[in-house]
Amino acid sequence: MNKGAVSQVQRSEKISFQFDGIDMDAYEGETIAAALFRAEVSHLRDAPNSKNPRGLFCVMGVCQECVVSVDGKIVEACRTNVSDGLIVNRVQYV
Amino acid sequence: MNVIFDIAVIGGGIMGCGAALRLSEGGMNTVVLEQGDIGQGASGVNAGTLSMQIKRVKLMPYAIKGHEMWEKMGDQVGFHRTGGYTLAFNDKEADLLHERMSMKKEAGANIEFVSPDKIISSEPHLSKKIVAASYCPDDGYANSSLTGQYYRNRLRELDVSYIEKFGVTDILEHEEGWKICSGARTVVAKRILLAAGGWCKKLAAMIGADLPIRARINTVTVTERAPQLLSSILGHATGLLTMKQKENGTILIGGGWQGKGTPEQGRGQIDIKNLIPNLQLAKFVIPALANIRVIRSWTGFEANVPDFYPLAGKLANRDNAFILGCVRGGYTIGPYISKLMGDFILGRETEMPLFDPSRDIIEGRLI
Amino acid sequence: MVSSLIGCNMYDVVVIGAGPAGANAAIDAHDHGLRVLLIDEGRDAGGQVWRPKSGSILKASVTSIERKGNQLREHLQKSEVKRKFETRVWHIEKSDNGGWIVGLSGPDDEKQVTSRTVIIATGAQERIIPVNGWTLPGVLGLAGSTALMKENLLPPHGRSIVAGTGPLVFYVASEIQRLGGNVTAISTLNSKLDWCKALPSMILKPRLLFQGLCWVLSLYLKRIPIFWRTGIITIEGENAVEGVTITKVDKDWAPKKDHQRYIPCESVCYGQGLLPEISASRLTGADHYYDEKLGGWVPTIDDLGRTSEKGIYACGDNAGILGVTVAPISGKRAAQAVIEDLKGENPGAGQSNLKMMQKFGRAMTVLNIPRSGLIKFIDDETEICRCEGITKRDIDHEIAHGAQSHNAVKSGTRCGMGPCGGRFCMDTVAMLTAHHTSKTREEIGLPTARPPLRPVILDTLSGDLDYDDLPIPGVSPL
């Protein structure tokens, strides 16, 4: 596999956060979505009606597919930065 | 179209469609004329509360009948009987609650007073600051979004004609009765029934009747799917809040806070300075709402006259023109009163009295 | 107390959206002495096309696209335009004094601002035709994938299929390769002939043409197969993408079922061009009309971007998908209109080569116009409304039972009532309704525009208050 332009990239400090109880790495200043994407966690949630798995889709805060739960609030993973120690959970529907 | 209809019903909301169904069953060749789509006015955007506690005393018997009809429509309209609380948070509100609910109870509603503790045990997410409350086990809700689908299906089943996107622009006398125009398109009918909700004033004026109709513009807000926070419907002693959590987890917040606009200008808009206190009040009552996302706020027009009683009867004392509108709590009462209206036009005895539009209409107090 | 929530700041112009159109509008208006506030939900200016890199990237090579974004950001910095980033406009409302109230949800406490005028520069969103499997994790919007790559320098996982229409397909594929990803195949509904037809307009912008040719050439050199006149008919996989089936299409883009091919892959980037993001302009009550050559519904505007609502202006892709060559100019022109209207001056913004650029932009948009056969790609079980899980079968059923407009389909099925506000199902619902009822897009209409423009946490709207301070206006009519 070619490494492409990424090989010259210098990223910020590593921090860690939790997704559904699992420890994950992230770079300071990136979004929850980016961190999960790098960790190859693509399944972010199950849709409320069909229960089908869902993941990142529009990546611009429109489709609401990437929502996760942080501090009891639903946020768009693609528009919310991670921070060290952040607890992120999959959204559960009634 | 060369048909001469027995009656043209102008307005395809609950009132118009309900009456049209009855009229058609009674043998009249009926057409419903609707400026937009069937059931997209107040009937399709209201908060869907089917509560005895927010009904006017004098309208209680109609509300009880209406409620029974919604229950029969059941799943097709998303009916749920959940029971409902009305809450008071200070002494003034508690007095108001007692006064009003006692009268409604007397009028036949199944209302009891309950202690704040009892509420909290069944609704643990409510504010602990409740001072007094009443409860009605019959209260519930239906899904007003389904009004259009429901009535359109009934009209089609009974083969009742309806024309959507037919905004009536003129009503002219005609040898057969009335010629109803929408721009260049016309429909001829022997009789007309105005059931155009917030738009009735303009239509009545087309045949020379000046009615003191005003339109309120109510706001409703919905959140996204939330964890279970509420199992009954809620009201507030002042009437300024209604809340329910639907089966899918979304929470509907209403209470009659006013938006902006007039029926003539289109659908109306929310008014930020009234929306915010509406949401604040909701959050006060269920603190956990703070973290939930609001996804849509909208408005709808609800017509009334100064005494806040319905207009249901002959229009301008004519034998071939009728009006049905301005029914407070019209979503609940609509299916029933429209049936009565149908009977009235068919020349039948009505099961309960109607509300003659030519009465002296004087500014009234609301109970 | 409510008044404490209402900002006392009165701006001359609030610009919503800090992409090339909005940012340029803001700079010009500011330079002419107007009090300007520029708002964007992003971290910084640039919009979708010149999206800034994430704060986590300290050093990386800079592409030519990025350079333009950096220039814009520097320019803004120098001009000292007042900016609010990571701030969303959730509402726009006419105020009683003839100006406009703009509702905000952002990191600071200012929940509302008022302004004499508003320039709407909210850009575009993707049009993605639903196909079976499009909800699987691993499927990204085509433009969405560029966002991921521009912001994070992350290419999609594993083997990628890039599919859809227009130039974006080639840009995305070459970016994936550049960032170390692996494109297994490209599938485009366009034919080589479609591109030949666009060529005369493209020659007007030789640099962009050259850039495009470089993308395609780089793909040829890497021997990445390009399947012309094909589209994805299903995306397969259990819990994530495992492969796609592509199929040949006829000239109306209807699938030819006997010409199918399965390609295993782990990610799909998929989209059919852009739709103008008009929810903000619709909220103001401005008139809109449908023009497929501009990407769909757009506000009715004059030469300079004045809408039918006094004080509301539109520029950039939300006023018609004409792309990044036109956007800065249209932003400047909207600023010109505001300056004329507020100050009575004529700053005389350059007309320069606007017509030529519009021609180029339109040629690109035309490549994306959905053709009638596309709806045959959508099978009955496909979820059209991703939020509410409403399938094509549900929608067809509603239309067959008399729903004739967008509002009617929406209220009967819940399609479009979810958190995305119908943004990813609206166009498909209208396509289906048009197909079944032979009504025009205008007749079918759009669902009524309602706030908030994006979901907002209730608390950020309501703030904290004492019960006794609630402005309960006595007893309500019951």
Ligand SMILES: Cc1cc2nc3c(=O)[nH]c(=O)nc-3n(C[C@H](O)[C@H](O)[C@H](O)COP(=O)(O)OP(=O)(O)OC[C@H]3O[C@@H](n4cnc5c(N)ncnc54)[C@H](O)[C@@H]3O)c2cc1C
């Ligand atoms: C936001 C809101 C919340 C409410 N909440 C509740 C509640 O929780 N519980 C409750 O019981 N009641 C509630 N109500 C009241 C209830 O919704 C109404 O009383 C009832 O739906 C009125 O029915 P209608 O048929 O008279 O009016 P509408 O449903 O408004 O029907 C009138 C129809 O006439 C059509 N029309 C108008 N002009 C023309 C023309 N020129 N030509 C042709 N057609 C025309 C309109 O398009 C419309 O479809 C609420 C009302 C609103 C607005």
Ligand code: FES
């Ligand atoms: S991926 Fe669409 S909102 Fe985040």
